[in-house]
Amino acid sequence: MCDIPLVPVMRDIALVAFAQTDHRRTSDEHSEVEMLMPVLHDVLAQTGLKTADIGFTCSGSSDYLAGRAFSFTLALDGVGAWPPIPESHVEMDGAWALYEAWTKLLTGDADTALVYAYGKSSPGSVRDVLTRQLDPYYVAPLWPDSIALAALQAQALIDAGHTDEPALAGVAARSRRDAVGNSHAQLRGSVPHGDYLVRPLRTGDCPPIGDGAAAVILAAGDRARELCERPAWIRGIDHRIEAHALGVRDLTDSPSTRLAAEKAGAFERLVDTAELHAPFTSQEVVLRKALRLDDSVRVNPSGGALAANPIMAAGLIRIGEAAARIHRGESDRALAHATSGPCLQQNLVAVLEGDPR
Amino acid sequence: MPEVLKAPLTVEFPFTRSLGPVQSAFLTGLRERVVLGVRTRDGRTLVPPVEYDPVTAEEIRDLVQVAATGTVTTWAWNHAPRRGQPLGAPFAWALIRLDGADTALLHAVDAPGPDAVHTGMRVRVRWAEERTGAITDIACFEPYDGDDPAEPAGHSGEFSNFENFEDPVTGIVAPARLDYTYSPGRAQSAYISALSEHRNVGERCPTCRKVYVPPRGACPTCGVATLEQVEVGPRGTVTTFCIVNIKAAHTANLDIDVPYVYAHIALDGADLALHGRIGGIPYDQVRMGLRVEPVWTEGARFPDHYRPTGEADADYDTYRELL
Secondary structure (H helix, E strand, O other), X not given: XXXXXXXXXXXXXXXXXEEEOOOEOOOOOOOHHHXXXXXXXXXXXXXOOOHHHOOEEEEEOOHHHHOOOOHHHHHHHHHOOOOOOOEEEEOOOHXXXXXXXXXXXXXXXXXXXXXXXXXXXXXOOHHHHHHHHOOOOOOHHHOOOHHHHHHHHHHHHHHOOOOOHHHHHHHHXXXXXXXXXXXXXXXXXXXXXXXXXXXXXXXXXXOOOOEEEEEEEEEEHHHHHHHOOOOEEEEEEEEEEOOOOHHHOOOOOXXXXXXXXXXXXXXXXXXXXXXXXXXXXXXXXXXXHHOOOOOOOEEOOOOHHHOOOOOOOHHHHHHHHHHHHHHOOOOOEEEEEEEEOOOOOEEEEEEEEOOOO | OOOOOOEEEEEEEEEEEEOOHHHHHHHHHHHOXXXXXXXXXXXXXXXXXXXXXXXXXXXXXXXXXEOOEEEEEEEEEEOOOOOOOOOOOOEEEEEEEEOOOOOOEEEEEOOXXXXXXXXOOEEEEEEOOOOOOOHHHEEEEEEOOOOOOOOOOOOOXXXXXXXXXXXXXXXXXXXXXXXXXXXXXXXXXXXXXXXOOOOEEEEEOOOOOOXXXXXXXXXXXXXXXXXXXXXXXXXXXEEEEEEEOOOOOOHHHOOOOOOEEEEEEEEOOOOOOEEEEEOOOOHHHOOOOOEEEEEOOOOOOOOOEEEEOOOOOOOHHHHHHHO
């Protein structure tokens, strides 16, 4: 009889490179693949890998943003996908493409993975575009835009005493102040908090609309150590979703974030840094509570999604930013969060660590 | 750097969706000015009703009628209504828990201003005059100063048997429209600009030296930008083709008689075939290797079709790599 281990041996998998574009209000002069290529070349250059060395490629994007059918297949030109490569795509934020790549590496089928995401919101009206992801029977026919739904959540938080308008303005100001140190950010420094867009949310409570792309490289075990001086090891990663009907949920809480964090091991030891994907100021309030982050944790040193929110890439960028801080030795244990859908509908949490210094 | 091209683009489509039994009853009820919920096994009433319990995933079918009055659980003031939204004048978005329900429904509240709206306020349904069996059969909600649940609308009693509505709604057609300002990017802008001068300008990969027409800005083999512009054609070779026997549906193509030939054409100097219609030759005489040239019509932005040049056919070896 041969011994078959009943418990699979988990491979150590790390982010070894991260790159992002400058995020801008428009990028008329570039197609998606033209916008994307520089970040793909950047992560390959950081690791010294060539396209042919990549074991698996996975991307996240949505053709609805720019109204360009099959843009995700055209984007593949940028990775050199001919002759055919092992490749996959999710119509989700790139954080979920990273999750798929992580599982692929766990199987042992590949030792390296390229994950990228891009969003080009400038050609369309993103508030309207996002209504098309809603329940098509009871909700989408009313065309409730993304800011309106976030505003319902913000008011629920205010009614429950979890926050108020000045506190939300404080989240906005802190985020854009931190973004001064992030040359890729779209909104930096002192930004007027502005008028109500959908009350209680003001312009300043909402993310900028813009175009951008990001890429990361994952590698397993010793391969990661070869490619990166201080790999950002993925200690845990999990994603969970809420019931889809908004009126069923308690909008002041995020049980899916809490559960994902628990499964990812986030509560086992304190993190020093958290990159939260909270496109609206009010959503940071929900996430801080669900993730039990106190003032000792550095939240969104990059400025977060309030400073740059290229849809479909902003979640992957949170993971990339957290990893980059570990690469640079500015963090030892970081939490990264990504969200998708209205009012924090679906949430992914990753815990990243650097080797002891 | 050529000018950045832009053009309006409207993506519009009607989604035809079938309904499950609970959705069908709910939307048929709205048509009849009755609001239905669905009861879970643990006794909660979900409005709007769903077909599976969001907690246990259990199939649920136990319909109950709730009132057309309710309470705002959260709200947001919409200063500038957008296309397709329930009201044209500023209104409040709200989640509304109808009397008798345990969950809330998203809709609009017609109120004079944000000061007239608050969480906990009482509202009632304002029915649309024409109702078809859709969530928009509720025109909106309006302030309601009664404390008690209003009598279930109109037909109280008659719908105790609402599983058996006459002529139930079994589907909805949900129109969707999104407007864009499309811009094709650097490589395709340059290609289109040159094409307007009847020139075919492709781009060469700096690594493998292949010339792509039309260019998409990247070499799909090497994954690098193609920046060197190369004029190709205008003549080319048919590499492969098909004979089309289906009349074109698009109005711009109604003049094209069937059968006609649609072909892959490798322009001289290009390493990728583009496609176009072949004319000026009976369809059954088109062949691989046929030499062709573009035919332009007045004011056109791209060739109407390609016709034979009269040259001898190209040798198979000259285009075998382009098939």
